[in-house]
Amino acid sequence: METIQAKHLLTPVRVAMDNFFYADWNMNIYRGCSHGCIYCDSRSACYGIDRFDTVRPKADALSLLDAELRGKRSTGVVTMGAMSDPYNPLEERLHLTRGALQLMLRHSFGAAFTTKSALCARDADLLAAITRRAPVCARLTITCAEDDLCRVIEPNVSVTSERFAALKALSDAGVYAGVWLNPVLPCLTDTEENIRHIVRRTAENGGRFVVCFFGMTLRTGNREYYFSALQRDFPGVREHYLREYGNAYEIPARNADALYAAFTDECRRHGLHWRFGDINREMLRRRPDQLSFL
Numbered sequence: 071m072e073t074i075q076a077k078h079l080l081t082p083v084r085v086a087m088d089n090f091f092y093a094d095w096n097m098n099i100y101r102g103c104s105h106g107c108i109y110c111d112s113r114s115a116c117y118g119i120d121r122f123d124t125v126r127p128k129a130d131a132l133s134l135l136d137a138e139l140r141g142k143r144s145t146g147v148v149t150m151g152a153m154s155d156p157y158n159p160l161e162e163r164l165h166l167t168r169g170a171l172q173l174m175l176r177h178s179f180g181a182a183f184t185t186k187s188a189l190c191a192r193d194a195d196l197l198a199a200i201t202r203r204a205p206v207c208a209r210l211t212i213t214c215a216e217d218d219l220c221r222v223i224e225p226n227v228s229v230t231s232e233r234f235a236a237l238k239a240l241s242d243a244g245v246y247a248g249v250w251l252n253p254v255l256p257c258l259t260d261t262e263e264n265i266r267h268i269v270r271r272t273a274e275n276g277g278r279f280v281v282c283f284f285g286m287t288l289r290t291g292n293r294e295y296y297f298s299a300l301q302r303d304f305p306g307v308r309e310h311y312l313r314e315y316g317n318a319y320e321i322p323a324r325n326a327d328a329l330y331a332a333f334t335d336e337c338r339r340h341g342l343h344w345r346f347g348d349i350n351r352e353m354l355r356r357r358p359d360q361l362s363f364l
């Protein structure tokens with residue numbers, strides 16, 4: 071199997087508590103992703119990932135991570151899933167993400183990740199064990215309520231109903247978990263019905279938060295891929311984008327303000343957090359007193 075050489079795995083994260091999910095280090099244990107999401111930003115040319123759809127593990131990843139965690143002067147939270155999905159199909163047999171979680175448990179580090187794969191439920195036991203020592207935040211990306219639409223826009227990974235089942239399995243195990251409702255795709259998923267449905271099912275399946283930005287981004291590399299998928303699967307939609315947004319980077323949902331109002335209304339109704347500050351504080355509130363994460 072082809073592997074990627076890496077000198078280190080952990081990259082420091084410096085983001086204010088109110089601006090994004092809290093983490094101290096970011097880690098990609100795999101390079102590339104085969105899930106095939108038509109809107110994937112990681113395909114953008116600026117990241118320079120060759121053959122993005124071919125997943126390659128980092129060579130000696132677990133030994134590298136073990137050494138890096140041992141070498142840190144204090145513990146903290148390691149997050150995964152920014153540029154590749156930690157639960158891609160290779161993970162089923164390689165168990166690198168699971169191995170990384172075992173190391174985090176051994177060294178008393180917290181863990182966070184974002185995924186579209188129901189495979190994350192396999193690690194519910196491990197995530198629950200980490201939760202007893204350090205902060206954990208599990209995020210299932212869920213962008214559309216309907217499995218049929220999900221199969222078209224995110225073709226090679228668990229459909230929405232399977233992701234909600236994974237969310238329930240993690241929540242039932244005592245893992246702090248919620249939904250990353252991004253991106254919102256104009257003309258495809260930017261309806262009040264879709265947003266309310268996802269928020270409601272998040273609560274029904276034990277999620278504690280939902281995060282939504284009400285739009286998407288497009289730039290060289292992912293724009294071309296997305297537009298060709300639109301042309302193939304959604305006749306007329308590409309023309310709408312060209313007319314309304316041209317070559318813009320930020321593409322807002324058609325009715326973002328109304329969607330935001332519906333979203334916050336539904337979150338309040340179900341007692342879910344939607345602001346990063348609240349989400350992060352609840353995650354860190356669970357940390358044991360003897361550890362210092364801030």
Ligand code: SF4
Nearest residue numbers: 103105106107110155
């Ligand atoms: S799961 Fe994430 S990284 Fe993988 S193709 Fe989809 S958006 Fe890209």
